[in-house]
Amino acid sequence: xxxxxxxxxxxxxxxxxxxxxxxxxxxxxxxxxxxxxxxxxxxxxxxxxxxxxxxxxxxxxxxxxxxxxxxxxxxxxxxxxxxxxxxxxxxxxxxxxxxxxxxxxxxxxxxxxxxxxxxxxxxxxxxxxxxxxxxxxxxxxxxxxxxxxxxxxxxxxxxxxxxxxxxxxxxxxxxxxxxxxxxxxxxxxxxxxxxxxxxxxxxxxxxxxxxxxxxxxxxxxxxxxxxxxxxxxxxxxxxxxxxxxxxxxxxxxxxxxxxxxxxxxxxxxxxxxxxxxxxxxxxxxxxxxxxxxxxxxxxxxxxxxxxxxxxxxxxxxxxxxxxxxxxxxxxxxxxxxxxxxxxxxxxxxxxxxxxxxxxxxxxxxxxxxxxxxxxxxxxxxxxxxxxxxxxxxxxxxxxxxxxxxxxxxxxxxxxxxxxxxxxxxxxxxxxxxxxxxxxxxxxxxxxxxxxxxxxxxxxxxxxxxxxxxxxxxxxxxxxxxxxxxxx
RNA sequence: GGGCCGGUAGCUCAAUGGUAGAGCAGCGGCCUUUUAAGCCGUUGGUUGUGAGUUCGAGUCUCACCCAGCCCA
Numbered sequence: 001x002x003x004x005x006x007x008x009x010x011x012x013x014x015x016x017x018x019x020x021x022x023x024x025x026x027x028x029x030x031x032x033x034x035x036x037x038x039x040x041x042x043x044x045x046x047x048x049x050x051x052x053x054x055x056x057x058x059x060x061x062x063x064x065x066x067x068x069x070x071x072x073x074x075x076x077x078x079x080x081x082x083x084x085x086x087x088x089x090x091x092x093x094x095x096x097x098x099x100x101x102x103x104x105x106x107x108x109x110x111x112x113x114x115x116x117x118x119x120x121x122x123x124x125x126x127x128x129x130x131x132x133x134x135x136x137x138x139x140x141x142x143x144x145x146x147x148x149x150x151x152x153x154x155x156x157x158x159x160x161x162x163x164x165x166x167x168x169x170x171x172x173x174x175x176x177x178x179x180x181x182x183x184x185x186x187x188x189x190x191x192x193x194x195x196x197x198x199x200x201x202x203x204x205x206x207x208x209x210x211x212x213x214x215x216x217x218x219x220x221x222x223x224x225x226x227x228x229x230x231x232x233x234x235x236x237x238x239x240x241x242x243x244x245x246x247x248x249x250x251x252x253x254x255x256x257x258x259x260x261x262x263x264x265x266x267x268x269x270x271x272x273x274x275x276x277x278x279x280x281x282x283x284x285x286x287x288x289x290x291x292x293x294x295x296x297x298x299x300x301x302x303x304x305x306x307x308x309x310x311x312x313x314x315x316x317x318x319x320x321x322x323x324x325x326x327x328x329x330x331x332x333x334x335x336x337x338x339x340x341x342x343x344x345x346x347x348x349x350x351x352x353x354x355x356x357x358x359x360x361x362x363x364x365x366x367x368x369x370x371x372x373x374x375x376x377x378x379x380x381x382x383x384x385x386x387x388x389x390x391x392x393x394x395x396x397x398x399x400x401x402x403x404x405x406x407x408x409x410x411x412x413x414x415x416x417x418x419x420x421x422x423x424x425x426x427x428x429x430x431x432x433x434x435x436x437x438x439x440x441x442x443x444x445x446x447x448x449x450x451x452x453x454x455x456x457x458x459x460x461x462x463x464x465x466x467x468x469x470x471x472x473x474x475x476x477x478x479x480x481x482x483x484x485x486x487x
Numbered sequence: 488g489g490g491c492c493g494g495u496a497g498c499u500c501a502a503u504g505g506u507a508g509a510g511c512a513g514c515g516g517c518c519u520u521u522u523a524a525g526c527c528g529u530u531g532g533u534u535g536u537g538a539g540u541u542c543g544a545g546u547c548u549c550a551c552c553c554a555g556c557c558c559a
Contacts, residue, residue, distance in 0.1 A: 008531085009497055009513060059522070066519035083519060100512075114520045137498035137511060139523050146494085146554045158498085248488095251556085348559080473555095486553065 009134045013099055017130050023094070027130040032105035039075035042118045045110055051120060053078060054105040054128060056157070057098055059138060067096060068119075071104065079119040080106050087122060095122075100138075101131035101157075149481055162476075169465050169477055171287045173240060176260060176461075179279050185236040185262060190225035192218060192242065198440045199223030199388070201431075203246040205255075218244035222261040223388065223456070227417065228446045230265055230454050238262035240461065251473045252409065255482050258461040263417070267455035269389075269400045272414035273377050276404050276457055277311045280375070280411075284308050284468060295470040304373065306407055306467065311375040316398070319378060320360055323367050328360075336360065357384040372405035387427045389415035407467040414457035421447035 020027045034054045036044070041051045055071030055078075065084040070077045084092040098104065105126040113119055135157055136142040142158040149155075156163045177187065195214070197204040199221030207216050222239050229237055243259045264271055284291050295304040321328050324344060328336065333356040340359050341347045349362045360382065372378070380398040383391060389399035400416035418424045425444050465477040475481035 012513065061521050061524050062518085063521065063524085064518035066521090068521050068524085070522080079522070081520070085519080111520095113522090115522075117520090117522075119520085134497045134512065139511065140499040143499070144494090144554090147498095149554085248559095484553070 010132055013130065013132045013134075016097060016099065017132065019097075020094070020127060020130070025094070025127060027127045029105075029126060029128045032126055032128050034073075034105065037075035038071065038073045038078040041110065041120070042076070042078055045112075045118050047111060049110045050108070051110060052105065052107045053080075053120060054103065056131075057100055057102050057104060058135075060098075060100065062096065065092075067092075069098070071106065079113070079117055080108070080122050080125075081111075081113070081119050082122040082125075087124065091124070095125060098127070099131060099134075101133075101135040102127065103129040103131075146483075149475060149483055150486070152479055165465075165469050165471060165477060166479060168287055168469055172283050172465060172468060173461065175283045175286050176240065176279065179282055180236075180238045180262060183236065183275075185238045185264075186234055188226070188229060188234070188237045188239050189241070190219075190222055190229075190239060192244075194219050194225075196438050196440045196442075197221075198443065200243075205244050205246045220245055221458070222259060223458070224440055224443045226261055226263050226456070227451055227454075228443065230263055230417075231446045231449050231451045235265035235452070236263070249482060251475075252463065252466075254462065254474050254478055257474070257478075260459040260461055261456065263454050263456040265452040265454045268416040268453065269379070269402055269414055269455055272455035272457045273311075273313070273402055273404075275455075276377075276412050276414060276459070277375070279459075280406075280464070280468075281308055283464075288468060293468060293470065295472070304407075307374050308406075311377060311404075313377045313379060313402075315380045316364065316378050316382070317380065319368050320363055324360075324363050333359075355384070357382045361385065369405055369410065370408040373408055375404060375406045377402040377404050386413075386415060387431045388418050388424070390418050390420075407463075409463055409467070410460075411463055411467065412457055412459040414455065417451070417454045417456050419447065419451040419453055 017027055032054050033052075035050075035052045038053055038055055041053055053071065053073075055073040057069050058072045058077060059070040061068040067082045069080050069082070071080055072078075082092065082095050087095065105128050106120055106122055107124045108120040108122045111119060111121050136147075136154055137158075142148055142154055147154060148159075148162075156166070180187070193207065193209070193216040195216060197217035197220045199219075200223070202220040204217040204220050207218065208214070209216055219241075220243055222241060222243070226237060226239065238260065239262075240258065240260050242256050244256050245253075246255065247253065249255065262272075262275070264275070267275075281291060284293065291308040293306040293308065294302045295306070297303050317329060324339065328339075331339075336356065337350065337354075337359050340350055340363055344363060344367065346362050346366055349366050350359055354362070364378075368378075379400075379402045380392055380395065381401045381403065383389075383397060383399045386399050386401045389401045392398045392400050402414050403410050404412040404414070418427070421444055424447055425439075428439055428444075462474050462477050465471070466474060469477060471477050
């Protein structure tokens with residue numbers, strides 16, 4: 001090791017790198033094949049069993065003529081014990097000057113220390129990758145939000161619970177795929193670049209295709225392409241993909257987010273309620289091993305309990321009547337507006353230009369949805385709210401629709417899909433109305449070729465993960481949440 | 488877009504307008520079963536950026552950047 005009087009931690013590490021090279025050691029290897037993972041070595045312990053393991057150095061305890069280090073791979077950590085008289089003076093000196101965060105491969109035999117910890121008695125080691133920068137502190141972890149999000153790899157290195165969240169997110173998505181494959185659904189991929197962004201009301205991102213010389217939009221929903229596939233005879237299909245909405249960022253909104261949509265020909269909204277309930281219950285049982293989910297604060301105190309055992313079904317109008325009065329839908333629109341503003345104190349939430357259904361919508365959004373912690377299917381919404389669904393035969397002011405609310409948020413909408421091309425055109429034209437929204441003629445032509453009756457759902461995967469994994473910010477379930485670029 | 492809070496060593500954090508500190512990490516020394524190892528010594532700073540007030544600014548003022556929370 002050089003006696004360089006450098007003051008930068010990076011310079012010190014670079015000097016160590018040069019020192020290794022000067023000894024003929026390559027600090028960056030192409031390959032090292034461990035016999036097993038660190039956690040497996042600990043789990044399958046027999047005294048004296050030879051192992052070869054690889055990992056990042058996360059701690060070291062120097063004892064003079066011997067030394068302990070911890071190495072860690074994705075599975076976990078294991079302690080390695082090096083002794084000067086076993087590996088020799090020269091190797092021991094190199095070993096002693098390895099840095100926290102360096103990757104090494106070790107060869108040795110398993111033993112148990114005096115304090116009962118399964119460890120590797122080192123016979124030889126290989127440097128695999130030198131870390132030129134110091135890792136975050138071992139004890140405090142990494143707290144700085146900005147660094148955690150911008151350099152998520154440091155967050156994952158320093159904070160095991162963060163890593164667990166993302167491994168569980170992966171397990172959730174795996175379960176979603178198995179669930180639908182088991183039910184005979186086909187996984188499809190549809191365009192993220194669309195000439196007309198449809199299927200939802202949201203501001204799109206715009207881009208330009210040079211060769212075609214035209215603009216495209218990043219999709220805001222998957223729906224309209226999935227329905228084309230129903231027309232094409234794919235009766236059960238699903239897609240897990242990114243949607244993009246050019247709107248504000250918040251604890252619940254990221255500009256790109258992951259959406260699941262699934263469609264089932266010859267099903268309806270009731271079919272899809274069963275699907276959502278089975279899906280989410282199955283995920284909770286398989287990934288979390290429970291249907292009762294506890295959200296905790298920083299001190300570990302339970303702040304919220306979500307019980308997924310029973311799924312309530314309630315009509316939108318009934319829920320509104322519960323909080324706004326039994327005669328809510330019998331009085332005049334003017335009276336509804338007055339009550340909402342004066343009696344329900346929603347003045348700040350009701351804009352002057354709001355239509356009648358939007359006034360009721362504000363009542364639902366502000367006073368009802370946040371209270372729906374345990375799963376509730378809110379059904380039969382006013383038809384104005386959902387232009388792509390079929391009317392309810394018994395009450396044509398509503399549509400055959402549900403919004404599954406859990407954790408005070410809408411997690412999943414679903415409905416009996418509109419398959420009448422003439423009614424669909426009228427609804428979309430009326431909706432486009434004042435706005436300069438273009439009609440997706442190609443979609444309407446597809447409907448005119450005949451779409452089977454079908455049920456469909458969407459599930460916001462990020463919000464589902466927040467609910468299941470006890471995270472209050474969408475940024476904590478997205479590996480690289482959107483931040484303003486620095487520099 | 489509005490309000491509130493924050494940005495100090497690699498990390499976690501201190502510092503009445505008056506010499507920028509601690510713990511850990513790093514570096515050197517001692518120590519062959521430690522584990523937040525221990526003991527001794529020691530390096531490390533353009534206090535987010537830019538102006539201003541002041542004899543003197545991490546601290547006060549203004550603008551800006553970035554981030555977080557709340558609201559719209």
